Amino acid sequence: MAAPTEKEPASGSESDLTDEVRRTAEELKNQANSYFKDKGYEKAIEFYSRAIDLNPYNAAYYGNRSIAYLRTECFGYALSDASKALEVDSSYVKGYYRRASANMAIGKFKIALKDFETVVKVRPNDKDAKAKFTECNKIVKRQAFERAIRVDDVKKCVSESINLESMDIEDDYSGPALEDGKVTVKFMEELMEWFKAQKKLHRKYAYKILLDVKEIFEQQPSLVDIKISDGSKFTVCGDIHGQYYDLMNIFRLNGNPSKENPYLFNGDFVDRGSFSVECILVLFGWKLLIPDSFFMSRGNHETETMNQMYGFEGEVKTKYSAQMAELFTEVYNLLPLTHCINSKILCMHGGLFSRDDVTLEEIKKIDRNRQPPDSGVMCELLWSDPQILPGRAPSKRGVAIQFGPDVTQRFLELNNLDYIIRSHEVKPLGYEEAHNGKCITVFSAPNYCDQMGNKGAFITLNPPDLSPKFTTYECVPHPNVKPMAYANSLLASFM
Template identity: 70%
Template sequence: MTNVEKAIELKEKANEHFKKQEYTKAIELYSEAIKLDPTVSTYFGNRSISYLKTECFGYALADATKAIELDKTYVKGYYRRAAAYMSLGKFKQALKDFETVIKVRPKDKDALLKYNECSKIVKRIAFEKAIAVDDYKKSVAESIDIESIPVEEDYKGPRLDDKITPEFMKDVQIAFKEGKKLHRKYAYKIILGVKALFEKLPSLVDVHIPDDNKFTVCGDIHGQFYDLLHIFELNGLPSEDNPYLFNGDFVDRGSFSVECILTLFGYKLLYPNHFHMSRGNHESQTMNQMYGFEGEVKSKYSLQMYELFTEVFNLLPLAHCLNKQVLVMHGGLFSNDSVTLKDIKAVDRNRQPPDEGIMCELLWSDPMPNYGRAPSKRGVGVQFGPDVTEKFCNFNNLKYIIRSHEVKAEGYEVAHDGKCVTVFSAPNYCDTMGNKGAFITMRGKDLEPQFETYSEVPHPNVKPMAYASSLFSFM
């Protein structure tokens, strides 16, 4: 059998794995096919879409570009490159690729729809920049008069009067579990309440855990509300005696993001010193626009409420340091070895995440097994090796770091000689990945991580990405 024939066979096997949503295995086989025959645009195109499915947007972009270089008429290559550009918030570049597609296929309704949607986004961004005034930011929060919002007589749900209580939080979770909505007046109260709390916090929050006390760290939740409830069933509800840190990506992908974020914000209000939240890369406008949170809030409440969430997300802390020994951030480490905890604390975070620098890398970076650093597979941030982690920990007198941001088969992974721990708390991510979820518990005296894993629980028949941008039906 020739290399060309072997490559075709590997591609067919990869296609079968892709159909079964086994994307990592598909990537491996497409890669083997490319090694045997690197002249076929389809192999790169197919690997590109597999990378898109696993959120490796940088790799997806590179593969789609290579596919186009090999075959300028390969329309799927332009589609996939446009999807990668959109995932990275590069809408102008995406629009150019959609223009190419509709020139080739002028009667393709799907291509025309995507071109028009992308064009609207580009125009909207340009308009927002044109009317922006740098020295004055109009606050949505200041425009909301809670007292003027009426509560209708037929509203039967939980009521929040003067102060949030454990009973109210239990009632909210029951109502959400039954598919009911919290009245907008009380939702606004919660969001405005946590805004005032987050405004007072630094970008790096120091957390003290007494020697004999338990502390729990959870990773990405991604709108999987029923799995969030399951964590509380397994590990107990948050309280002053049962503190939690949720490490970003509370929203998007899953279609119960509103329920997740209002529950988490409610607990932050109830236990401000014993319930902690870090920003993830999905607590941003670009991600929310593409992956569902904006659409979900507008569907369940209003555009104004979504804009208020955006203001609050800008105020979320970027990292937490546990007993001055364990740093917890959503993404990972940095493109240079000189970053200190003091540098992180000094970051001006009240903005949308930038494309480079400390804030960007805290939200987007990933560990890798190789030494040194490499360009990010996501196209944002960096990949960092075990030597980088060791240097950072030694330089800042840390035992290890905890981060999230990546699906792991068992819900967690210990890497870099035990100094880099990943925790991901959304089991069977997007109802397709088949992974377990996990959370970490530890005691203050030694901060040794203990892992509890769990499988997904049933949820109502609302698919992930139900509220996502129509641009993401690109596959």
């Protein structure tokens, strides 16, 4: 998505415009509102932008475009528009709400709290504003407390405190069971059907899967090399985001994972969709069963802050426990950041870098066992996005960067690669080929959040020909549990 642009007025006000211009701008705004109501956010942004071009003095136009950007996860653009609305009219209270929402979406709670505080001061009797201020303040205080109890960055290891022997399997449990503590094909087949029926895996088995998969991931480098033999097939999937029934549809269309049918899932397995626990346990189960034929990259949503806001932490606590949510965080910290296929295709969740000299060897040596920093190579691997124009630009998300075709070309040449595969962005067809085919996006969650109307896609590679082949598909029905059902109530009220 292109950055928002509008003509900056040297001075003046809306009263300086002709009545005809103001009427036309208002008509464009009304059309944009209609698109927004029908969840056509891209078209809404287009029409809000046209209204702003005609009348850049109306704070509501920026405010409306800001929330449209929020819905398309362009949090950086949403921040910019909210701030612009407040420049135009400092009394425009919705601008503070919008800016707070965008900052919360990228985990900047202390900054968001300042805007909520402003709203409360301006509207002391606004119950909704008070509730949002109180909730945001709780998050800030909780984070401060968590930082205070950490000593010299020594991490409390939840995995070491778990006693599987103390967990009994109740007589009335009739679900899938590990065999001698091991995942089997039979277990995986039963598990997938069990989850389809909205039943819960016994906590002892869930903990066992997490502890065992943690051991596998901690032995891997941050960049994993994958070798595919000629005549075989390899599948790359993008974001799943807790859409379990669509994940099952991928396996129906493309076959269950096996040594003969290997997969790479390229991050963002959880959050937003309300069947995230089912998705991640199935994916981890396949990793345990065929560790050399099933691969998983970390996404920007395999992080503590995102999980607290977008639903995964709440879902784990509801279905299991707070202790298990902490264990998931430990496992996510160990997920590899990138995979390189046949030394020619580099796969990462987000994208490329603010520096031109990043090498595969540097990526391989990243100390990833932590929450991602706010900048640098690790952050950019998880958060960056491609852009049409050459060069680099600030991120539309407010985190990492946007990178142009020239940046991609230089990176490929430096590292002797053919192209990159990344995910991270909704695409109408489920995929997009950009930068002269050198930067490919794949997104595997169709009708994202039950509202975007996009198709899902996956990529198949058949060596020695490493050109991507795309399979697209529509969403499938799922039980009546809405996306974001477990999300933080403060964020859900904005989104």
